Structures are given as structure tokens and as C-alpha cells.
Amino acid sequence: MSSEPATPDRTADRVEPGRSLAVGALIGAAVMAAVDEIVFHQILHWHHFYDRSTRGIGLLSDGLLHTAELVALVAGFFLFADLRRRHALAPAHARAGLFLGLGAFQLFDGIVDHKLLRLHQIRYGVDVTPYDWAWNIAGLVLLLVGIALTVRAGRLAGTRPAGS
Numbered sequence: 001m002s003s004e005p006a007t008p009d010r011t012a013d014r015v016e017p018g019r020s021l022a023v024g025a026l027i028g029a030a031v032m033a034a035v036d037e038i039v040f041h042q043i044l045h046w047h048h049f050y051d052r053s054t055r056g057i058g059l060l061s062d063g064l065l066h067t068a069e070l071v072a073l074v075a076g077f078f079l080f081a082d083l084r085r086r087h088a089l090a091p092a093h094a095r096a097g098l099f100l101g102l103g104a105f106q107l108f109d110g111i112v113d114h115k116l117l118r119l120h121q122i123r124y125g126v127d128v129t130p131y132d133w134a135w136n137i138a139g140l141v142l143l144l145v146g147i148a149l150t151v152r153a154g155r156l157a158g159t160r161p162a163g164s
Contacts, residue, residue: 016083017090017157021150023079024094028101028146030072036109037065040122049113051120092156096149103143110136 040046041062048058049065083089110132113119122131 014086014088015090015157016088017093017153019079019088020083020090020093021097021100021153023076023083024097025101025104025146026072026097027076027080028098028103029105030069030076030101031098032102032105032142033065033069034073036105037062037069041065046123047120049120051124052118090153090157092149092153096146096153099142099146099149101146103139103141103146106139106142107136110139 037049041048048055048062050061051058080089080094083094110122114121114132114135121128122135
């Protein structure tokens with residue numbers, strides 16, 4: 001036996017579940033913005049981010065959205081790398097945050113951008129009702145998955161013995 005006190009394992013103290021969740025959410029929102037912009041704006045040509053002006057303004061708004069999503073994605077991955085470097089990443093919380101970000105972006109876009117602000121519709125020249133339902137239900141499902149994963153991650157973190 002040594003007369004020196006045992007040094008406590010500080011690994012559990014360094015893990016940052018809240019920050020891991022937030023970083024995952026940032027990456028998730030950026031990924032969903034990229035999917036929206038690439039698939040619906042560029043490939044399908046269904047809409048631009050802002051459709052209430054000229055086509056040039058619509059393209060400019062797509063470029064600004066693309067810039068914002070790339071900045072968010074790069075920032076998110078730098079923050080993620082920092083968490084990993086410091087051994088502070090809570091992977092289950094980061095995964096939950098990813099789904100929360102995916103769903104939150106989708107629902108925000110579907111409710112606020114499409115319906116409240118009317119920046120654009122999903123598609124033009126057709127009945128948008130089925131598209132709106134599919135868009136918002138998909139966002140809600142992603143958000144609910146994120147919530148379930150967040151609850152699960154919290155329970156798992158609460159049941160781990162100290163220092164493990």
C-alpha cells in the first residue's frame with residue numbers, strides 16, 4: 001500500500017454530454033440543409049430558398065444557404081474533433097443531437113419557411129398538400145428519434161458507474 005492518495009479517474013468528469021448533443025445538432029441541421037439544397041434546389045429544381053423575386057435572387061439565396069450550411073458543417077466538425085481530442089465526446093449524445101438537428105431543420109423549414117414566411121413551397125404547379133405532409137412528418141419522425149435517443153443517452157449516462 002502506498003501512502004499517496006489514489007488519483008481519481010477524471011475521464012467521466014471531462015465528458016460533455018450537453019456540448020456533444022449541441023455539436024451533433026449543429027452537424028445534423030447542416031447536413032439536412034445540404035440535402036435540401038442539393039436535392040430539391042439543384043437536382044430537382046423544385047424551388048429556391050427564396051422564390052418571391054427573380055430567378056437571380058433565388059439563385060443568390062441558394063448560394064447564401066449553401067454558404068451557411070458549409071460554415072455550420074465545418075464549424076460542427078471542428079467542434080466535434082475538439083471534443084474527441086479532449087476525450088470529452090459523449091457519442092450517444094452526439095448521435096441523438098444529429099437526429100435532433102436533422103428533424104429540427106426539416107420541421108423549421110416546413111413550418112416556418114414554407115407556411116409562415118412563405119419563402120418558398122416544396123414544389124410549384126401541383127397540390128402541395130401531400131408534399132407538405134410528407135416533409136413535415138419526415139421531420140417529426142427524425143425529431144422524435146432524436147428525442148428518444150437523447151432520453152436513452154441520458155439514462156445510459158446515469159446508470160454508468162463512476163469512472164467507467
